[in-house]
Amino acid sequence: MPDLRPRRSVLYMPGANARALEKAKGLDADTLILDLEDSVTPDAKADGRAQVCAAVASGDYGRREVTIRVNGLDTEWFAEDVRAAAAAGPDAVVVPKVDSAAQVVRIEEALVAAGAPAHTAIWAMVETPLAMLRTFEIASASDRLAVLVLGTNDLAKELHAEHVPGRGPLLAALSMALLGARAAGKVILDGVYNDVRDLDGFAEECTQARQFGFDGKTLIHPGQLEPCNSIFAPSEEEIAQARKVIDAFDEAKATGRGVATVDGRMIENLHVDNARRVLAVAAAIEDR
Template identity: 70%
Template structure:
């Protein structure tokens, strides 16, 4: 399992690139990753200043264990090319590109990053947020070497579908499932979309639980108050950790003894259960390693 897959991304917080105080505050927030935003959070007349500020923040090395990414403006906008060049020079952990709808867009962005001298460690995160992106998610996910993460843009998807935001997200489930299938087939990380009502912590936590049950690796967030509950929901529970250890121990013992059938608490255990148990323990170990 690659380091890119194992790196915790339970909570991924958008931070407005034009807000210097927000960028400073992010250094103390317990988010696993930050998206320093040059797109939706920045007015057109503030784009250039925000670009310089975000590039300096990403290059500063002052965010500790937090994965630092830069969200550029979408392909086709007046700011996209300059954003990519500045991000490549800053060398963040990743560049987040909105409105990715095709494999060719992934390849174009990768070529632009390489031409601008982006270091090898700077990955590409592709936002999938339109009907076309859902239908072409398989090709998008498999398109590039730098591409490590798919990010759901559920607000834009709902807008494009003319769908309502309702508890349980029934109108979006087909798109969420298509993107998840694409990510898992290609071995990529996938992050759930944002929850808009910051005054509804119960609704937010319910959506975190739904996302975890679906199989998302974490969730994108719009407010610092969402970080801690998100971290809790997407972290392996003590019960999961204990059961995972039990599964691995039982399987290893059966292998040593040459037994073909393994059961834990009355349930048949196969290789797939062992692989999942090892994934859970690896994530727990990565989180413990932060001290």
């Protein structure tokens, strides 16, 4: 089973913006991605790097999971980003545009060479057609790789696809990424929703992502946190139903039966496993 640490809401914060980094300390995000890539201009890379790494090393973000998105492997900033991140010791280093297992190995080697602590995981962003075709290869390339992050904007661009309600043009890619992540036993996060004013559309996309099986969603605005946290958390009704399923199955086993019936539906091991996962996720959220 993938790591059940709550990652319902994973918020990008611009690494060169000191006010944003300070504001992030009070936001109800499960995870923060302090960004050194897209949100930081080339002439601000060095200052952004120093600011982000100081923020991570400060320990001021409490129990939130804090990660650093470095610049890509093929950029002039990657090596220094990794060295600085390794010294800061975030929960993970997020690397954009990972297309192969060989790149994952290179990332891991760079982290090891830089002396990154063992707790600093790799999060690989998969955002190209080639990455979609290789998600299992990428996800299983290293035990240090913990999470796949979908980059749906870049993927849509490379597919020449339109952004439309329901994401029809991307559904095949979403499914392939999920298959690869789950086959490798890794966590997978959905991409961002671009219109920060459209909370109804955002909620619909969160619901779709949860129904697909994503563990959470990456966000670009604090206003998206509350609906995302709510949608990706088990509801009170789901928790009560899970307990009902487990109790009924335990009672059936105690009387020598291998199946039980709950609300007219047959319950067997797979339903119990699902119910236990619901309770484990709810407990992890409560404990965060």
